[in-house]
Each structure stands twice: as C-alpha cells, then as structure tokens.
Amino acid sequence: MTDNIQELYLHTRRRSEAFCEPLYPEDYGLQAAPFTSPPKWHLAHTTWFFETFLLKPFLRDYQSPDPHYEVLFNSYYNGIGAQHPRDQRGLLSRPTVTEVKHYRDLIDTGIARLLEQEPNHAEVSRRIRLGIEHERQHQELFFTDLKYSLAANPLAPAYRDAPAPRHSTAAPVTWHKYNGGLVETGHQGPGFCFDNELPRHKTYLEPFQLANRLVTNAEYQAFIDDGGYRRPEFWLADGWSTVCAEHWRAPYYWREVDGEGWEFTLHGLQRREAQAPVAHVSGYEADAFARWAGARLPTEQEWELAASFEPGASEGIDDGHLHPPPATGDRGMQQLYGHCWQWTQSAYSPYPGFNPSSDAIGEYNGKFMSNQWVLRGGSCVSAADHVRPSYRNFFYPPDRWQFSGIRLAKSLSTG
Amino acid sequence: MTDNIQELYLHTRRRSEAFCEPLYPEDYGLQAAPFTSPPKWHLAHTTWFFETFLLKPFLRDYQSPDPHYEVLFNSYYNGIGAQHPRDQRGLLSRPTVTEVKHYRDLIDTGIARLLEQEPNHAEVSRRIRLGIEHERQHQELFFTDLKYSLAANPLAPAYRDAPAPRHSTAAPVTWHKYNGGLVETGHQGPGFCFDNELPRHKTYLEPFQLANRLVTNAEYQAFIDDGGYRRPEFWLADGWSTVCAEHWRAPYYWREVDGEGWEFTLHGLQRREAQAPVAHVSGYEADAFARWAGARLPTEQEWELAASFEPGASEGIDDGHLHPPPATGDRGMQQLYGHCWQWTQSAYSPYPGFNPSSDAIGEYNGKFMSNQWVLRGGSCVSAADHVRPSYRNFFYPPDRWQFSGIRLAKSLSTG
Amino acid sequence: MTDNIQELYLHTRRRSEAFCEPLYPEDYGLQAAPFTSPPKWHLAHTTWFFETFLLKPFLRDYQSPDPHYEVLFNSYYNGIGAQHPRDQRGLLSRPTVTEVKHYRDLIDTGIARLLEQEPNHAEVSRRIRLGIEHERQHQELFFTDLKYSLAANPLAPAYRDAPAPRHSTAAPVTWHKYNGGLVETGHQGPGFCFDNELPRHKTYLEPFQLANRLVTNAEYQAFIDDGGYRRPEFWLADGWSTVCAEHWRAPYYWREVDGEGWEFTLHGLQRREAQAPVAHVSGYEADAFARWAGARLPTEQEWELAASFEPGASEGIDDGHLHPPPATGDRGMQQLYGHCWQWTQSAYSPYPGFNPSSDAIGEYNGKFMSNQWVLRGGSCVSAADHVRPSYRNFFYPPDRWQFSGIRLAKSLSTG
C-alpha cells in the first residue's frame, strides 16, 4: 500500500463505495439495533469527519452543502455539538443515497483542494491520515452492522454469494510458552497508530502460554453439549445474568434448521463448519468457555507480546472472504489476524501517561475507557494494513455482533 | 364511482401505487414507530389480503410466489398463522420495492382470473369488496404513517408541495339541537359496510346539541394559554398521567420556530393556520379541551344521528389537499368528513347482537373492541366514497398520529 | 345497621382497626405492587380523607398533627396538592404503626368535635357519609392488597386460619330470561350512593338471559384443558397480547403442587374447590371464557336490571369467610353479592348528564372514566351494607388481584 496520503485517501474512499455496490437502495437505511448504523450513515459520517476536522478549520472559503449535516452525521463528538439520536439513524430516508454520494464527491474535491493549498501542513496530514484510518474502521463496521441487519430479515438475504470454499482441518491446539518478565507494550516506530496505543510502557508479566489457534465451532459445541449455557459455575455473575435475561443458548448467528447446524453469514445461511473458528461470541461467553476449558483469556499485554514475535497481518477482507476459515497451518501462532477479533480479559483503560489531544478530535478513544474489554488482532472484515500488534479494539463484554472469537491462555507456574 | 367490482378493484389498486409516486426508494421502508407501517409494507399487505382470502382458497391451481410472504405480510390474523413482528416491518429491505410491485402484479392477474372463473360467486364478490375497502383503509394509513416517519427527520421533508392555499375564516360556532329519544343507529341499506356497523339497533338518547364545526387551532391555543396542559382538573386520570409522562405541551405536529407557530404537514413545515381545525390531538386532549370549554365529546350515537340528517361525504383526499382547511360554510353541520376524524366519548364496543364471521376474516374488527375509542367522520386523507354516517373508526385514547380533531357536544336539560 | 352518622362513623373506624389485629408490625408496610397499598397506608389515608375534607375546612381552630401527612397520605387528589409517589408507599416505615394509630385517634376526636359543633350541617353530614363509604372501600382493598402481598412470600402466610369449610355442590347453570326494552338504571331512592351511579336514566335493552350463578373452578378448568390460554381465537387482541407477554396460564392465585390444584387464599394455601366460583380472573380472561362457552359478558345495565328484581346483599365479609364458597341454592339469581365481583363488558363511562362536584372531592370517581371496565355485585370481602344494584366498581381489564369472577350472559333473538 502506498504511503502517499492523496493516493491512500482516494483508495480508501473508493473502497467504501465499492463495498456498497451489491446493495439495493432499500438496504442503505437498515439499522436493526441502536448499536449499529445504516450503510448510508457510514458513508456520510466518514465524509463528515473529513469535512468537520479538515475542511471547516483549514480550507479557505469552505461552505458546507447543508448545515443539518453537522448534526445528522456527528456520531458522538460533544465538542462539535449536538447529535442526531443514535437509535434513529435508520429513519433518515433523506438525504437519499444519491445525495450522500454527492456529499462525498464535494468533500473529496475539498480535500484535493486542501492538499494543494497546504501540501506540507503537518496537522492537516496527521488528520487526513486519522480520517483514513477512521474510514477503515467504518468499513469494518459497515460489514458487521449490515450482517446484523440482514440477519433480522426472515429471508436471510446474502450480501453477496460465497466464494469457493477453503476446505481445511484445524490441527490440535499447541501451546506456545512465554517467559514474561518486565516487558514493553504499546506502539513503537514511525507508522500510524491511534492515541490509545501510546505511550509505550513497561508491564510485568508472569510466565504464560497461549494457544496457537482460535477455538473452533466444534470445540465450542462441546462446551454447549456439556451444559455450558446451563451451568452458572462457568460464568461471571454479570455474564450469567445476561445468559438468563437474553436466553442465550449459542453464538449469535448460529441457527438450527431441521436438526442441522447452520450459521447466518454475509453469504447467507451456510452450513456451520466444525473446524472454523467460533465467531460472534460475547466476552462473557469467551470467558465462560475458557473457564470450562481449564484455561483463561489472555491479557492484552500477553497477546501483544506474543504478536510482536510474529509477522504482521497479511490476511483479512482483501481475500474476498467474509467469514473466517479454519486454521490452515500447523506451525507458529495462527489466526492472529484475518479471522476473529480475540477477547482479552483486560478492561479497556488508559496506558500510564495516556494523554489525548485536548480538542474535539481527542474524543476519539479516551472517553470510552470504561466498562469495555480490549480485543486484539483483526477479523475477516478488517483490512490487513489496518491492524498491528499494538492495535486495541474494544467492545462491551455482552456484545456479539462483531467477528469476535476466542484464543485461550494459561498461566505457567514458575515452581 | 363505479359499482363494477373489477373496475373498483383496479381503480383502488392503481390508486395505492399512484400515491407512492412521489417517494424515493429509501422512503419505502420507513417505520418511525411500531404502530406505523412502512409504505412498502402497506403495498404488500393489501396484496397479501387478496392472496390469502381469495386466491388461496378460491383460485384453482394457485401457487404463491414466495411462502415467506404469508408470514411477512400478515398483520394480525392469528387464524392464518404466525406474523413477522410488527415493530420490525421497517427492517425488511427485501423484498425490494420492485419485487413487491411484481407481487402486486401477480396477484392482480390472479384476481382477474378468479373473476373470470367465478363471475357470480357471492362470497368471492363479498371478499373482493372487503379487500377493496381494506386497501382504502391502508391508503389512509399510508399517509398518516408516512407523515409520522417523515416528521422524525430533522430535514422535515415534504411528501409533495402544498397546493394553492384555501383562505377562509371559520365563523363562530353555532349549536345544533337534537331531541334524541329512542333512535336507531348502525348501518342500513344495501351499500357496503363493515361488520362492526351492524346490527342496526335502538338506543335511547337524551336531548343534546352539537357544534356545527370543528375546534380550530386558535381555540385550542386559547386552551393552552389558559394552562390547559398544566391543570389536572381538566383531564381524565389516565390522560393526566400521559401528559406528565410524555411531556405533552401541544398537538403532536405543532412546532415553535423563532416564536412563530408552525406545523409539520405532508407538505413540509407550514405556518399554522388559526382558523383551520386542530388536528393530531389524542382522545385525552380532546376530552380535556371539551371539559375546559364547558362542553363534552359526543357519543358515537349522537354523532351518527346528526350525520344521518346530512348529505354524505363529498370531500377528502380527492381534492389533492393533505391538510384540513378551515370551515367555509356558515350553515348546517360542517366538516363532518374530509377534515379530521372526530373523537367520541364512546368506548369501542360491540353493538347488541354483533356477530363476526367465524373464520380468520372475522378477526377484522371484533377483537379490537377493548381500550379504544370510536372516532367518526373521516379526514383529509380519507376517500369520500369510503366513509358514511355509520362508519366506526377506533384508536387508543393516547394516539395522536391520525388526523384526529374535536367536535364539541353538550347535554340539553329537559327541565 | 344504624343510620346515626356518629355511630356509623365509629363502627366503621373500629372495624378498620379490628381487621388489622392479626397483623404483625412487619406486615403493615407491605406493598408488593404499585397498584396495591400497605395496610398502614390504608389506615392513614382513610383518616386523611376525614381530616382533609372535613376537619380542615369545617372544624374551628383545627391544627394538623404533621404537615407532611397532607402529601404522604393523599392518594390522587390533585386539587389538594402533591402526592407521595404511589409506588413508594411501602417505603414509609415512619410514621410507625403506633403513630398512625395516634393520628387516627386525633382525627376521631376531631370528627366528634365537629359533629358537636355542626350537628345539622348538610355538607358536613354528606361528607362524613362519603368518608365512611370511602373507608369501607379501603377495608375491601385492605384485604385484596394484603392477599397480593402475602402471596409474594414463599412461606405463603395466612392472614388468619380458615373457618370450618362450607361444603356444597353447585347445581347446573340455569338461565334467567329478561325482556329488556326501555329500562331505567342508576340509583334511585333516599339511600347513599356514589356520584357515578347518577343520574338515573333510560337505556334500551334487547332481550337477554343471565346465568343464575357464577362460573366455577371446574368449568374454568375445562376452558384451560381445551387450550383456552393457547388459542387466540377466544381473546380480544389486547387480551391475547397480555396472555403472551405475562405468560398467563391460569387465574392469578392458582398453584399446582405435586400435580394437585391449590389456591393461595387469605387462609393460606388451600385445596382448590371445584364447585367454588373462579376468582381473580382478569376482564380479558372473563371475556375469553365467555366466548369459549358460547356466551358473552353482561352489560352493566343488564346486570343491574336483573339485580333490581332480587333482594339486596346479605352476604359478604360479615360471615367471617375470606374466600368465595360454592353456590348453595338452586332457585333464583345466586351469588350476586358476597362471592366475586362480576366483570361486565361495559367500559366505565359517565351516565348521560353525569355531573361531579366541582371541588377536589369531585375527583372521587369521574376522572377514572377511561380504559376501565365496570364490575358489579360485591365479593366475599365486601360489606353487605356497602353494595347495592346500582353500585359500579371498575378496574382495568388486565387486573387480577381483586376477587373478580364471571357471570355469563346471552342475547335472545326476538325472532
């Protein structure tokens, strides 16, 4: 991937639009739950980000096409002002898809002009790059949100047909040992990172081991068969309350049809593949599975330490698959990226000395540092060039609509 | 209007589609509240009615285009089977608008074939006529539901532009006196009616009087100015609870912009017209206004008796206006039809000897006879040939999204 | 019963206190649902009524013992002022029982003084009588509310032990025919009545028949066994929604223990008596049972007409039983009073010309005239001298905590 900011910008923008091509106009407004957003809203909000944080403050004589957009497409930036209620994004039939695409064109033109006007403006460059990574995050949410909304339709529509299957058989788990000790985690080096990956800092880790691959559907089925959803002894108290209140019995998209195991995917209803990694489990389910398995979830530092020894991501959405395949290799750490985000046991907190920027753009990450858990890695709908060892994703422990899976860890006694 | 059933059928079906013409594809799925339905769903459900109650039982060799439709577009007929959850109709981006129109075409063809096959089948004719009236009801709901959904958009989009205004000034109210006594109400004669208008039966009425026109915006404003929404003494207990819980301060679509009175309409935001009838008030508000005014709401029998002396409806949606105008005349009962449905104080109950049909089609009206109030007349989005003196509409007393207004009544002491 | 107002007053007041004797101090604060009130609150509120509507306006130099009581023990009189939140009455551990009894003594002394001061004051007499009837209503609510709260305790405590059983077998239903026609209903004569029983007025009734006794537990069991709670065709739409949402499967206090039918009563858990009237059914259940049985609920006018031909109540709480027994007679209308309130199909509405008093005391009945259904008769916890043919009780159709049962009606064709 190029490092030229203009090319990167255009590449990212075109990609968002390309992802929408299989949609009908009726699909663009779908919002099946308040925590998801409609495709059209993602297209508009990512555009709003560039308009708000770049064109309005930096482009000479800039005029916004519609003053309502400032509110309609603001996600959560209180420093910018009011926001359209999150749970009503699906009610915005206007602006239409055509109008939103026109909005995108206008802002793209504006960014091109701004780059001419300010070719060497460090803050402009920093913000454009942030806007690009922001849009990449929304490209991923586009898929997880759309999956959630399509699943609410009894017709079980596919976003697009499944590519040729990738048959493989996951090998038995092997455990990789790490000595721990006083280690450093957090981003280092010249590349892009989000503010929550900084500062790099020291942590003391006891010796531990990590599973070389993700937990499979077959392994998760064994947990269910052993009464996993009926036995409170495996669960955190808040997790057990959720199991009871929500009547959880299986991962979110699992379906039983005539006694056979199926799964709703972006390719429609598909047979559940025993060796593929279990996906769309909550943090509570991941934690309960681990306890049942005599293991535990890794901390985010343990995960990052292990990942730092491995090559970076080369898989993800770029291979055209929209569902995680089985692990194929039998050596080294597998499925760090390109399959499922991996729940850690770490609450999402600031690193020692964390310091977000003081303007509205500083609301990007810091204010979410409570009640969520960190997930690491990346999924089949992440771009390979979007993730890295220090990347911190975060969701609430009951959340299940992301491609979230399980990698097990164990403590090693130093005896 | 023709009495030829085939012509009536085609006229009605084309009209539903014509009403949709100003919509964008994105609008067809809008559902801003569980009690409203998206435009596309109305198009499909009215079609489902003909398929379910005519083609499936009567047309030889009939094959449904998609077995899912039986569930997706069933509103509330338990006798037919399961129903897609009412509050999730807006999540059905598929079938698309094009597919639903295709469904309509298929069923239209089927009805044409059925009429050829069974030209003199009384039950077939009866049901087609019921299906036509059913679709007319949904044509009206199409407008009230769409208005509700468009109003949820801060852009305040118009369904279509307003026609030329009809300036007029409502004359002061005059009161029409009726002796009452032992009267008969309920439908009579050969024309169509719904089962809930039968049987015609005797009721004893004390002497009463009715206002000759509807309460205006100006009169309702006086109620507000006198503390109407802050003084519990005017309200039913359940009404007052609703005022407090919902923070009601004005009719549903009233808007204050820079100190001026506006109103959201199907023509977008419009200046509030002082002499036009107040619309979109709940039964509780109508009742409280009446008590404040030293009057009361009419019973449904009082209204029907008065209406039986007047010529039938000649106004309604057919004149192209989608908002009620001021009363124009100064003689006779005005605004019985074509302006606002008029809340009565009558709970919606079966007439003595009421007997719905015993099959699924009998769920049409009878099972809703609790907790709702009867409204009479018709509104600016009712077809003139759809309403009549004995027509009973019914909504819950807190409902406000219909074109519902107020006609006052008073008892006459016989001293 | 005496007509001397002072004697009636004292008799009523002592009776409220006597009813509390079996309670422990811990019981006085029980409030298991917002629609019930704790015993202590009933004791205080009935006292507040006399203080507010008699002592404060009429007794010279009257001083209230505690200004907080005006708010704490106001039920719903907005004309008096603010009210302690209804759902938090159970949190008032203070004033203690002792303090509330002291409050009762103080007000009793005040009323005695007032009657000396104003021996012939018509409004004072009218209000004391209203206060007495008000307290009688709360004596009944004391029992139904306490039953509800004790039932929430897994220990199933009895209010007091059951008296000796009254074995009997209900005879088969016979149907009493009535010609109807233009009849008068509403209170007449010199005795006390509530404002909602007035004015007496004409109603036209079609010919009808009424069952001579209430529906029994055995008959209701047959409805259940025939799928009553699983078949929507018997239910009003709002009733069916309630069945599904609340998972109703039987009357409120029915319990199955080891396959045997029991019932929670004020005498603790008791075997369910097959021939006793079914009690604690909602209006929706009563209506559904009637439809299943090929009958319907009576209108309140039908019930009142039939009752007007019968002697008044002689049964009720005065016989020491706190649960309805089987019908014992085989002639005449039975179980009109002293067993279960009988749901009618009539929505609770004002009679033609109804005119509540314009001060706060006018909030007694009129403002509740929406969304409720009328029940007639009286129950095993009503005082015999409290009920009469024209007495109108009213509850919401889903309510089940009253002793509410079913008397069937049928229309008679005049053919």
Add this chain to the structure above:
Amino acid sequence: MTDNIQELYLHTRRRSEAFCEPLYPEDYGLQAAPFTSPPKWHLAHTTWFFETFLLKPFLRDYQSPDPHYEVLFNSYYNGIGAQHPRDQRGLLSRPTVTEVKHYRDLIDTGIARLLEQEPNHAEVSRRIRLGIEHERQHQELFFTDLKYSLAANPLAPAYRDAPAPRHSTAAPVTWHKYNGGLVETGHQGPGFCFDNELPRHKTYLEPFQLANRLVTNAEYQAFIDDGGYRRPEFWLADGWSTVCAEHWRAPYYWREVDGEGWEFTLHGLQRREAQAPVAHVSGYEADAFARWAGARLPTEQEWELAASFEPGASEGIDDGHLHPPPATGDRGMQQLYGHCWQWTQSAYSPYPGFNPSSDAIGEYNGKFMSNQWVLRGGSCVSAADHVRPSYRNFFYPPDRWQFSGIRLAKSLSTG
C-alpha cells in the same frame, strides 16, 4: 481485638444486633432499591452463611429450623441452589424480626457446639473467620442500605441523633511523591485476607503522586459551580450518558433547602460541612472531578503502595460517628481509612494466578470481576479491624449509595 475465634464470633454477632437497636419493627423490612437489602435480611443472611457453610456440612445431626430459609436468605450462591429474587427481599414480612432473632440464636448455639465438636479443624476455623468477615461486610452494608432507604422517606428520619460535632478545617492539599518501579502488591503476612487480595505479585509503576487528603465538599462545589455536570468534556462517555439519563446535578445525598446546602445523613438532615470530604459520588463523578482538577484517579496498586507505608486503620465506625469528618492532621497521608472509600481507576480483575476455591464458597469474590471498579480504604461505617492496605472493595462505576469519595493522583514525568 481478640484472636480467639469464639470470642471474635460472639463479638461480631452481638454487634450486628446492637446496630439494630435504634430501629422500629417497621424499619427492618425496608428495601428502597434492588441493590440494597433490608436490615432483617442482613441479620438472616449472615446467619444463613454460618448455617450453610458450617453447620450443614460439619455439625453432626444438624437440622435446619426451616427449609425455606435456604432459598430465602441465599444471596447469590448458585452452587447452593435457587435464590429468592433480590428485588423482593423487602416483601418478606415473615419470618418476623422475632423469628429471625430466634434463627440467629439457634445458629449461634450450633456454632458453639461445632467449636466444641471440632476444636482444631482447620477448614472449620477458616470458614468461621470468613463468616465473621462476611458479617462485618454486611454490618457496613446495613448502614449504607438503611441510609438509602430512610432517605426515600420525606420525613427524613434519623437512624440516631448526631454526636457532638468535630469542628476542624481541612488544610490545603499536599502531594506525596512515589518513585514506583517494580513493586509488589497483594496481601502478605499471617493475618486474614480475602481470596481476591492474592496472590501477592509484581507490578511496574511509573512515578506518581497522591493527594494527602480527600476532596472536600467545598472543592466539589467548585466543580459544580464551574459547570461540572453540564460539560461533557470532563466525563467518560458512559458517565455522561448516566448524567443525562439520571439528571445528576450533585452527590446523591446533597439537598438544597431554601438556598442552603444540606445533606441527608444517618443523623437526619444536616448542614453540609464545607471541609468534610465529599461522599456518595459515583466512580464517574470521581473521574470527572479528577479530570476537571487536572489530575486523575489513582490505580489500586498506587493506592496500596502508598498505604503500605502508613500505619493501619484506627478510625471507622467504632468512634460512633456515622458521617465522615474533615481531615484533621496536616502531616502524612490522611483519611486512608474511616472516612470514605476511595475510587480507583482500576477495573476489578483477578490478580495474576488468582485461584478461587472450587466449591460454592468460591463464589465469594471471583465471579464479580467484571464491570466494577476497585475502591480502597474504608469508610466511617467500616470497622477499623476490617480493613487493611490490600483490601479490595468493588462497585459499579455509577453506584453512589456507599460512602465513596475521591483521592486524587497525578503522574510524574520522569523527564
């Protein structure tokens, strides 16, 4: 305090009962919110703990007085079985106070017999000591829960009168510096600790400083005056949502009466003391205050490191005060104990290698390790011999009914 287990047991049991002496019988059932428990329930549950984990498994021929108690007084031990619904503890008027005291006596007798039977049984001794510490925790909850319930009464009843005031003036804050580095935290030594304080383990801390005293009411008032509750920039996103949804404007028990600052306390309504520590703030409020003040909350390791340099607790409930006083000293770390629990920024998580016992008693702490934050120290209603540097208390970040306050921290750059 004695180390003799029998003496410690009796001392603790008598103390629970002595704390109840000022109560009326009506107070014992108060439960103003699901997260609080009535006084009587605390008395019974602590007894249930000894019965369940000691008498039933270890005492020969033990018979429980009532099999219902196993369910009624089980708090959350799924390993034992079902639990009475937490939000309905206040509805248990039976067993009465007298019966619960009898239950206590029976179990006390049983424990005495068990200690005779098993004088040297390590597990018995361990569990009795755990039961004692468990009861001490409930003694503290007794006060915080009772305070919450009494505050719901408009009469603002005092638990008991206030002792003579302790006038003092908090000195300006001074900051204590700590170098951090690789430190050990977690319990060490022979004394009692809970399982969640183990194992002792290494943590790396950057240099930091801690305020020598708690934030005062006056300082918190300055935050409010500066728009603290209106400015989202100070708040975590979940905190800001809570502020908006709950309409927070001040700490939980603050009251404004005629423009003066009061506070509800266990001594009734009292003037708010400017120099006393702010109490009853949520974790969100503590975090927002810290951000406003240019500081942050400490981590639990920072707090523990600082506390490890100080003498242990000598203050708390034992001095008879039930409200925290101002800081009195001007040297050393003050108010570590005996005033307010101090929110940390640390999510409540297992220490590396944490290993709860595998039986039901293992549910004591571990299963709550999600979504809560750690608080350290102890409050004015903690016993001095109950707390220690490694003691971890935990509540949800929106919780406000504990005596929870704020100690500020700052990072020190190592520049």
